[in-house]
Amino acid sequence: xxxxRILNYALYLYVLLYALIYFIYIFYINAVHASIxxxxxxxxxxxxxxxxFFQWISWKYTDQHNKRKIKIRFIVLSSLGFSLLFYSxxxxxxxxxxxxFTTERWLNDDEGRVYxxxxxxxxxxxxxxxxxxxxxxxxxxxxxxxxxxxxxVVFYLGAERGIIRMDSEWLVIWFDGSDKAVKxxxxxx
Numbered sequence: 001x002x003x004x005r006i007l008n009y010a011l012y013l014y015v016l017l018y019a020l021i022y023f024i025y026i027f028y029i030n031a032v033h034a035s036i037x038x039x040x041x042x043x044x045x046x047x048x049x050x051x052x053f054f055q056w057i058s059w060k061y062t063d064q065h066n067k068r069k070i071k072i073r074f075i076v077l078s079s080l081g082f083s084l085l086f087y088s089x090x091x092x093x094x095x096x097x098x099x100x101f102t103t104e105r106w107l108n109d110d111e112g113r114v115y116x117x118x119x120x121x122x123x124x125x126x127x128x129x130x131x132x133x134x135x136x137x138x139x140x141x142x143x144x145x146x147x148x149x150x151x152x153v154v155f156y157l158g159a160e161r162g163i164i165r166m167d168s169e170w171l172v173i174w175f176d177g178s179d180k181a182v183k184x185x186x187x188x189x
Contacts, residue, residue: 004066007058014054015077021047022084029088031163033115035096036089044088051081107139114158114169117186131179146189147172160188 025044034040055074062070098112101119105112120126126134134153135141141153148154152174159165167188174183 004058004061004063007054007061011054011058011077014051015081018047018051018081019084022088025088026084026091028163029091029095032161033095033099034092035099036092040092041089044085044092048081048085052078103137103139110156111158113155113171114161117157117169117171121184126173126181126184129181131175131181134173134181142170144170146170147187149174151175157186 028034029040055077059067059070059074095115099115099119101116101123106116106120109116120138124137126137129137131153138155142156144154144156146154147170152172155171155173157169157171160167160169170187170189172185172187173181176182
């Protein structure tokens, strides 16, 4: 068996693995609502770079009379591979956009709050705000007995993040005697 034929089989095997990897990525991005980060972009780019590398190796060891067929295969495989990469990056971007906190989004999407809460906690200093300021920013607290104490408010965030979403997540904010926020926690029931 020639080196060219072995490389072609290896390339086709990698193409199948590539498709499987990206379908797993797409499932994961959707399930955990992943957003853009250096790690997520690196994880998405690595299989695509390997796809290009394997095609280049296959091109290098191909006979001169088969170069045209290999060129067409390169264009087709690269285009299909890039479309999976592009779709995954777009999904990350959409998730990033949907995770940006605004009071309007918070008030209109009780189930989607779970994706907004990290941005809320990073960009809005809740500790030190008065109960009135918190209510202005987040709306009225959720009427519930979960985690309820006399000096706190509780906000329902939605189903917990992750692949298996059995419990709910809650934002609990405690206030001192002068109604200033002194502590906040994310909890699951």
